[in-house]
Amino acid sequence: MLIEMMNVSFTYMPNTSLEQLALQSINLGIDEGEFIGLIGPTGSGKSTLVQLLSTLLIPTEGKIIFEGQEIGKDIDPRIIRKEVGLVFQFPESQLFAETVADDVAFGPRNLGLSEEEVDLRVRDSLGSVGLAYERYADRSPFSLSGGEKRLVAIAGILAMKPHVLILDEPITGLDYWGRTRVLRCIDELNRNGMTVIIVAHDMDEIAEYVDRVAVLSEGQIVLDGRPKDVFSQIDYLKDIGLDVPKTVELLMKLRDRGFNVTVESLGMQPAISAILAAVKEK
Amino acid sequence: MSIASGFIAGQYYPSGSLVHRADPRVKLLLVIIFVLAVFLVKNFTGFAIVVVLLGLFVYLSRLPVILTLKGVRPLLFVLAITLLIHLWVGGGLRTGIFVDLRLILLVVGASFLTLTSTPVELTDAIESLLSPLKRIGVPSHELAMMMTIALRFIPALSTEADKIIKAQTARGARFDSKNPLARARSFIPILVPLFVSVFRRADELAEAMEARAYRGGEGRTRMHNLKMRSGDWVSFVVVIILLAGMVWVGRLPIF
């Protein structure tokens, strides 16, 4: 097991009148190479959970084990921060440098890499998010569109080559192409062995990429499993205020009406084939 | 974690006490008079009375004592310097201590005000107290609105700063370099995004206000009208008498 959260609770501003319990008794194990989707309604604690994983917050109770060592006790949180890259929610608000290339280089420079290595990584990571180096490197990050800023910010984390990549709602507010580009890029990194955790509101997009989905509700993990198993609990998910992927919903409705469709794969294409097959059968 | 750690010094602390419910104009005027009175006190007996009075007010307003003192902490350095200068340059220990005491009481008095009145109440109070000056061209409504907005922005900005610091920390930024130049430079990745967000917010807020047809104070009615109740008048008079007594004792030629 790569990372394990054991009985972790987190309270904002404990012992004040503004005390706010954000997470309660979280148990979550993350294996090397997994691609996990973390979903939950607004305020359910997703951002808090990923900040705990990247050691920017320290649990008020419980412990987090990274490769067998307890964070904060056996191992310095700063070492973990090099291993775990976190792309914040609305990361475009962290851009500051004069040029895109400089901004992306901020992380790798902080790692103390040589300038050649930094330059290489900047080119690489801008390439992976689909921004052409020649076109973007010398532009001011503030002159970019919202979506482009987001991609630059993601590139800034990728350039640090983290072992584990965590993204907090990276595709919220991007258009179809932006989303697809980001997700394809992450998927590719995952295929090359990176462990990825992606936080999402809208299930539609990530359903077909992730191998596992964990659902948070009111600070607790209420479901955790393979996407199709989690999404088959349509009524429960709707109860806690989540949308299920439209494909799943359609397939479920068809099955209720007596069509012989299997809800095996969650992508659009497989869903279309499944429906066509079922309709022909009738 | 202590009780004060989550609080910014002087942030409103709701306890629903008598003092919290009092008219903010009364509180504002009394604090101003209190601060002036403290400057008139010239002996230790007087200062002892000031402290007892303050203690009484804090007790009545059911505030945790540590919160009222929190604003003093950032001042400690200034206080030490003031004392040293008085010892060195002349003036002596006695005046040095008096100056320090006055500074401390000033800060405690001011945070007492902001701990027991919401920013909105305070600005309403200022607007109302300044409104007689409208005739000679003082834009009291605009001044109050500017203050409200400034106060309203503080928590938003501190949240934003917190988020940016975390985001840059996640990118390996460090703010503890020994070299002062490197240390100053390390704040650029925080300050630039913070300023960008301030200007963006200011723009958005201005647009949002205009979209709702805000055009300054002329002819605006308000949701909460300040109203003096008999209790407010009584407490105003009582506290004035107490302060007068305090100043009288404070100027007697005793220790």
Ligand SMILES: Nc1ncnc2c1ncn2[C@@H]1O[C@H](COP(=O)(O)OP(=O)(O)OP(=O)(O)O)[C@@H](O)[C@H]1O
């Ligand atoms: N800095 C903070 N101070 C106090 N409370 C906070 C803070 N950040 C979050 N909270 C509270 O903790 C709870 C969980 O917040 P969190 O940001 O983790 O939710 P989320 O699932 O990421 O929501 P969203 O989908 O809106 O991003 C919320 O009730 C929120 O009000």
Ligand SMILES: [Mg+2]
């Ligand atoms: Mg969030």
